[in-house]
Amino acid sequence: MNTANKPDNMPDHCDVAIVGGGLVGASLALALQPSALQVALIEPQAPAAAPVDGAWDSRVYAISPGNAAFLQDLGVWSRLDPQRVQRVETMAIAGDRRDSRLQFSAYDAGLPELAYIVESGAMQRAMLEVIADSNGIRMICPAQAAGLAISEQSAQITLADGASLDAQLVVGTDGRDSLVRREAGIDAAISEYRQSGVVANFNTEKPHHGTASQWFRDDGILALLPLPGNRVSMVWSTNEEHTQTLLALSAESLAEHVAEASKGAVGQLQRITPAAAFPLRLAHVARLIAPRLALAGDAAHNVHPLAGQGVNLGFRDARVLAEVLACRAPRQDCGDLTLLRRYERARREDIASIAISTDALQKLFGSKSVLLSGVRNFGLGALNQLPVLKNLLIRHAVA
Ligand SMILES: Cc1cc2nc3c(=O)[nH]c(=O)nc-3n(C[C@H](O)[C@H](O)[C@H](O)COP(=O)(O)OP(=O)(O)OC[C@H]3O[C@@H](n4cnc5c(N)ncnc54)[C@H](O)[C@@H]3O)c2cc1C
Numbered sequence: 127m128n129t130a131n132k133p134d135n136m137p138d139h140c141d142v143a144i145v146g147g148g149l150v151g152a153s154l155a156l157a158l159q160p161s162a163l164q165v166a167l168i169e170p171q172a173p174a175a176a177p178v179d180g181a182w183d184s185r186v187y188a189i190s191p192g193n194a195a196f197l198q199d200l201g202v203w204s205r206l207d208p209q210r211v212q213r214v215e216t217m218a219i220a221g222d223r224r225d226s227r228l229q230f231s232a233y234d235a236g237l238p239e240l241a242y243i244v245e246s247g248a249m250q251r252a253m254l255e256v257i258a259d260s261n262g263i264r265m266i267c268p269a270q271a272a273g274l275a276i277s278e279q280s281a282q283i284t285l286a287d288g289a290s291l292d293a294q295l296v297v298g299t300d301g302r303d304s305l306v307r308r309e310a311g312i313d314a315a316i317s318e319y320r321q322s323g324v325v326a327n328f329n330t331e332k333p334h335h336g337t338a339s340q341w342f343r344d345d346g347i348l349a350l351l352p353l354p355g356n357r358v359s360m361v362w363s364t365n366e367e368h369t370q371t372l373l374a375l376s377a378e379s380l381a382e383h384v385a386e387a388s389k390g391a392v393g394q395l396q397r398i399t400p401a402a403a404f405p406l407r408l409a410h411v412a413r414l415i416a417p418r419l420a421l422a423g424d425a426a427h428n429v430h431p432l433a434g435q436g437v438n439l440g441f442r443d444a445r446v447l448a449e450v451l452a453c454r455a456p457r458q459d460c461g462d463l464t465l466l467r468r469y470e471r472a473r474r475e476d477i478a479s480i481a482i483s484t485d486a487l488q489k490l491f492g493s494k495s496v497l498l499s500g501v502r503n504f505g506l507g508a509l510n511q512l513p514v515l516k517n518l519l520i521r522h523a524v525a
Contacts, residue, residue, distance in 0.1 A: 136274060140166040141460055142451070143283055143293035145271045145306050147171075149246070151439035152253040153363065155263045156200040163460065165263045168283070168290060170270040173254045174247050182327045184399040186359045188214065188338065188351060188434035192525040193441040194348065195241050196481045197249070203437040205252035206244065210211035212354045213239040215336035219506065220389075221491075222342060226503035228510045235520045241338070241434065243351050245357065266291075274309035275421075281418040281461065290522030295461040296445065297420050298350035299440075302409065304425035313412040313419065316428075319488065321346065322403035323431050326382060327353065331393025334358055339391055340432070342491040347432050348387050358392060361431055363488075369403050384499030401518055408485050414470040418461035422447060427477050430484040431522070439480055442525065446472045479522070 146153045147169030150304060155167045177183060185414040189197070217230040217240055232240045257263050259505040266285075273284035274296065281296040298306025307314060341348045346364030354361050362372065362384075375383060381395040409428035414421050423440030450469045451460055458465065 134202055138166075138290070139280075139292045140164040141293065142166070142295045142297060143168065143281070143291055144297045144299055145283065146298065146300030146304075146425065147254075147265070147267060147424070148299060148301060148423065149249060149253065149437055150444055151297070152250070152257060153197070153200060153202070153441055154299060154422060154444035154447060156202070156256055156260070157196075157444050158451060159260060159262050161448070161452045162262065162453065164272075164345045166283070166293070167257070167265050167267075168269050168271055168291075169265070170286075172268055173251055176251060177247070182210075182353065182357065182359075182399055183245035183247045184325045184327050184359065184402055186243050186327075186353065187246055187249070187327075187437050188241040189244050189438065189441075190241055190438045190524050191237070191248075192240060193438050193445075194236060196441055196445050198315065200253075201256045202249065202252045204482040205255055206248055208218060210245060210248060210354055212243040212350060212352050213336055214243060214338045217338045217340070220342065221503040221506045222344065223503040226506040228506045230520055234513070235517055237520070237524060239336075240520065240524060242336075243353060271305055274306060276310070276416070276418050278417075293418075293461075294459050295418055295420065295451075295466075297334045297422055298425040299421075299444075300425050301421045302407070302424045302428050304421065306419070307421055307425050310377055310416045310419050312416060314409050316407055316409045319363075319406040319408065321363050321365055321406045321429060323406055324361060324364060324369055324372045324401055324403045325360060325379065326384075326397055326401040327357060327399040328395040328397055329386065330356045330358055332356070332391075334392050339388065341388060341391065343387065347488070347491065348384070349432070349434075350384075350388055350392065351434075356392075358395075359400070361405060362387075363430065363432060373401055373403060375401075377456045391440060408481060410481060414473060415463070415466040417463050420447060420466055420469055426473075427481060429481050430488045433484050435480045435484065437521075438525075439477055442474055442476060476525075 141163040143166045147167045215232045244342035268284040272286040275282045280292045284290045289419040298304050313348050349361045350358040377397040381397045385395045447469050
C-alpha cells in the first residue's frame with residue numbers, strides 16, 4: 127500500500143481527494159483511474175487482516191448484479207474467492223399472516239441471479255489490493271481528515287497530524303457521521319429508527335437453495351441471507367430491548383430462537399460467528415454537492431437495511447460521479463459546480479426512491495395497527511399475483 131510520506135504541514139496537491147476509504151470511497155478511487163486524474167484516498171484504519179482458518183465475516187452484503195459488474199470492471203470481483211460468494215436465486219418475503227407471501231425468482235424474471243452475497247472484509251481487501259497495484263492512487267493511511275477549507279481556487283483538507291492536502295475536488299465518503307458533510311455545512315435530516323441490525327452467521331441443517339428469506343414480524347424484520355454451503359447470515363432489524371436480549375443469548379439459545387423465528391425454513395441452526403449490533407437510521411442530506419465538494423455513500427444517505435441497498439446506492443454514486451468526471455471538457459476543473467450538478471441530478475431519484483420505499487415498508491410492518499396489518503398482508507399477497515409489477519421491482523433492485 128502507498129502511504130503518505132511528506133513533511134508535516136507541507137501542502138500537497140491532487141485533483142480529487144477522497145475522504146474515507148471504505149467500500150464506496152475505495153471503489154470511487156478505482157473508478158477514476160481511466161480519467162488519469164491524480165487521486166488521493168485518505169483513510170484512518172489499516173485494512174483488517176484476512177480471517178484465520180476460513181472463518182466467515184459476520185458483515186456480509188447483498189450486492190446487485192449491476193454493482194457486481196462495476197466491481198468486475200474495476201478488477202475487484204475477480205480477486206474474490208468464488209467459493210465464498212453466493213448467488214441469490216430467489217427472494218421470499220413473509221408477512222405476519224400465513225397466506226401473506228411474496229416471492230421473487232431470478233428464473234421468472236429471466237435473470238441469472240437476483241444478487242450476490244459477499245463478505246464485507248473480503249471486498250474491502252480486494253479493493254485495497256487493486257489500489258496497491260495501481261499507480262494513480264495515493265493511499266494516505268493511516269490518516270484522518272480533521273478540517274476542510276474551500277476557496278474559489280481549491281479545497282484544502284487538514285489531517286489530524288497537521289499535514290494538509292489541496293485538491294480541485296473533495297469527495298466525502300467518510301460514512302454516516304461524515305466530517306466532510308459537517309465541515310461543508312450540509313444539513314442532514316436524521317431520524318433514528320430506534321432499532322439495530324443484529325448480525326450473526328449460522329450453519330444450517332437443511333440447504334437454503336440460494337434463497338434469501340425475510341420475515342416481517344411483530345419484533346422486527348428477520349432476514350436470512352444464503353452463504354456458500356449450508357450456511358446463512360442473519361440480519362434481524364429489531365428494537366433496542368430485543369437487540370439487547372438477542373446479544374445476551376448464548377450461542378445455542380440464539381440459534382434455537384432464530385430457527386424458531388424463521389419457522390424452521392433451513393432446519394436447526396448452529397451459530398458460527400458472535401452476534402453484533404449496528405444502530406439503524408434514516409438520513410437524507412439537503413444537498414449532495416457544494417462548490418468543490420461532493421458526498422457519496424453513507425455520508426450522503428442512510429437507509430434501512432431491509433432491502434440490502436445501502437452500499438449498492440453508494441456504489442451507484444461512485445459509478446455516476448466517475449462517469450461525470452470522465453466526461454468533463456478538456457482542462458475543465460473537476461470541482462466545477464456545473465459538473466457536480468450533473469452528478470447530483472443523476473443521483474437524486476435513485477436515492478430518494480430507495481429511502482422512501484424502505485422507510486415506508488419499515489413503518490408499515492412496524493405498525494401494530496390492525497388496519498395497517500391488513501393492508502400489508504393483503505399488499506404482499508396481491509403483489510405476488512402481479513408479475514409485471516414484480517418484474518419492475520426486480521429491474522430496480524438488480525441495477
Ligand atoms: C445490519 C446492516 C446490514 C446491511 N446490509 C446491507 C446489504 O446487504 N447491502 C447493502 O447494499 N448495504 C447494506 N448495508 C449498508 C452498508 O453497510 C453501508 O451502506 C455501507 O457500509 C456504507 O459504505 P461507505 O463506504 O459509504 O461508508 P463506511 O463503510 O462507513 O466507510 C466510511 C469510511 O470513512 C472512514 N472515515 C471516517 N471518518 C473519517 C475521517 N475523518 N477521515 C478519513 N476517513 C474517515 C472510515 O474509517 C471508513 O473506512 C447494511 C447496513 C447494516 C447496518
